[in-house]
């Protein structure tokens with residue numbers, strides 16, 4: 336499916352099913368509403384998929400990896416080589432996302448969409464390199480419009496394939512040294528908030544590094560003036576390839592009525608792009624957690640998303656998404672496995 340086809344295919348979620356789903360939850364052996372956000376999550380899942388009694392979904396978290404030209408400006412606490420090194424760590428199963436994915440019973444798929452390193456034919460990696468890292472957005476556009484669309488298309492294809500395989504829940508993950516910089520730039524553009532308000536410390540840069548990061552983003556926005564009404568323009572001028580891939584993944588999943596569990600700040604920036612391209616896809620998103628990264632709150636508010644967890648995470652990779660996916664699965668089990676008052680012979684309230 337092309338980007339235009341996907342945008343046209345996304346439908347509003349089935350709000351009509353919300354009432355039926357809540358009615359079932361209300362017949363289960365518990366005080367009314369007592370499973371709180373788990374009930375709300377089950378209702379969200381039902382409205383997205385259109386199923387009143389869904390099966391517990393199989394989950395996959397997609398971790399898109401890419402490098403950033405702007406990393407040469409000293410905006411990250413870690414060197415650029417960490418991106419390919421972490422990709423190999425993901426493939427060996429040793430990273431945070433691998434551990435939490437195993438814990439949640441979901442699979443991790445690792446995608447090279449733009450790492451500045453030649454992985455050869457290493458197995459287990461999904462090879463979809465669009466370019467070997469973005470250009471330095473401080474001095475030129477991060478990528479061309481063709482490359483942005485190509486990266487969106489990679490995400491769309493991966494989501495479409497996953498839906499065909501029967502995957503019922505998709506999580507977002509990423510790896511890319513420097514990627515909180517384009518994410519903050521996108522957040523400033525798409526929410527209209529000042530750069531300083533949405534720029535955090537990423538991997539843990541110090542005060543001086545943070546001031547430099549804010550200045551780099553402000554100068555880049557001054558130079559490029561991305562058009563907020565054209566989300567692809569924001570990707571081209573100040574984006575990243577993994578962010579574009581994730582935006583495509585969200586759109587592709589929404590087109591197939593598959594719920595998407597968002598990770599933290601970078602995933603949020605991708606969601607701003609996806610919603611910018613097709614506002615209806617907002618209702619297909621479930622926010623797993625509130626990241627420590629400054630600016631994530633602005634994204635959550637802009638998208639009117641309430642995160643399930645608040646664990647002071649600031650890792651990325653899809654770690655928070657794994658935990659969120661396990662809660663979504665728990666909410667479906669509640670909806671479909673718990674006994675009703677009638678079945679269990681338990682007396683209802685007066």
Ligand SMILES: Cc1cc2ncn([C@H]3O[C@H](COP(=O)(O)O)[C@@H](O)[C@H]3O)c2cc1C
Nearest residue numbers: 411413509510511512513514515537538651
């Ligand atoms: C060892 C290591 C593992 C990571 N896993 C995710 N990130 C996270 O940190 C990076 C973003 O922060 P910044 O913009 O400050 O570079 C991304 O790669 C993100 O996924 C990591 C970072 C490091 C160092």
Ligand SMILES: O=C(O)c1cccnc1
Nearest residue numbers: 537599600626649650651
């Ligand atoms: O919120 C995130 O996803 C995040 C925050 C800091 C660094 N890497 C990722």
